[in-house]
Amino acid sequence: MSGAGAPKVTVDGSGLRVVVIAASWHEQVMDGLLAGARRALRESGADWTEVRVPGSFELPVAASRAAAGGADAVVALGVVIRGGTPHFEYVCSAATTGLTDVSVRTGVPVGFGLLTCDDEAQALDRAGLEGSSEDKGAEAVEAAVATAVTLRDLTLAPVLH
Numbered sequence: 001m002s003g004a005g006a007p008k009v010t011v012d013g014s015g016l017r018v019v020v021i022a023a024s025w026h027e028q029v030m031d032g033l034l035a036g037a038r039r040a041l042r043e044s045g046a047d048w049t050e051v052r053v054p055g056s057f058e059l060p061v062a063a064s065r066a067a068a069g070g071a072d073a074v075v076a077l078g079v080v081i082r083g084g085t086p087h088f089e090y091v092c093s094a095a096t097t098g099l100t101d102v103s104v105r106t107g108v109p110v111g112f113g114l115l116t117c118d119d120e121a122q123a124l125d126r127a128g129l130e131g132s133s134e135d136k137g138a139e140a141v142e143a144a145v146a147t148a149v150t151l152r153d154l155t156l157a158p159v160l161h
C-alpha cells in the first residue's frame, strides 16, 4: 500500500484524553513512531498518557482496557517485520483484527500505527525519522484525534427531521 494520497489532517484536540499504546519490538523504529506521535499530540493540544506492551500481539487487549477506562481516543503503535515463518501473518492479523474490534465495539477510535513490513529498511522509511518518507506515528495520532472530534460532534448534533 502506498502512502501517496494521504490527507494533511489538522485538528483541535484540546480537551481530549488520548492513550498511546506502544509495542517494544524494533527499538529504533519504535522511537521514531513515538516521537512522531508526541509531535502530533502536542500540535493537537490533546492530553495524553503512554503505556508499553511487549509486542504488537498485545496491542488490542491494552487498547480495549484504555477504551473501557475512558479514553477519548487510543493510538496503537507497533512494528512487525516479516520473517521466514507464517508467524508474521498471525501477529499482523491478530493485531489488526483486534484493534478494529476494539474500536467498533467500544466506539472509541483507535489510530492504527502498526507497521507491517518486509524488512527493517521499509519500517525505518515510515517511522518519521530523519530521512524517512513517511511519519506513521503522527498519522495515527491525527486520524484518531480527528475521528474522536467527529464522533463527539455526531453525538452532539441535533436530529434533523
Ligand code: DLZ
Binding pocket: 023, 024, 025, 054, 055, 056, 057, 058, 078, 079, 080, 081, 083, 087, 091
Ligand atoms: C514473536 C514476535 C515476533 C517473531 N516478531 C515480532 C515483531 O516483529 N514485532 C512485534 O511487535 N512483536 C513480535 N513478536 C512478539 C509478539 O507480538 C508477542 O509479543 C509474543 O508472541 C508474545 O505474546
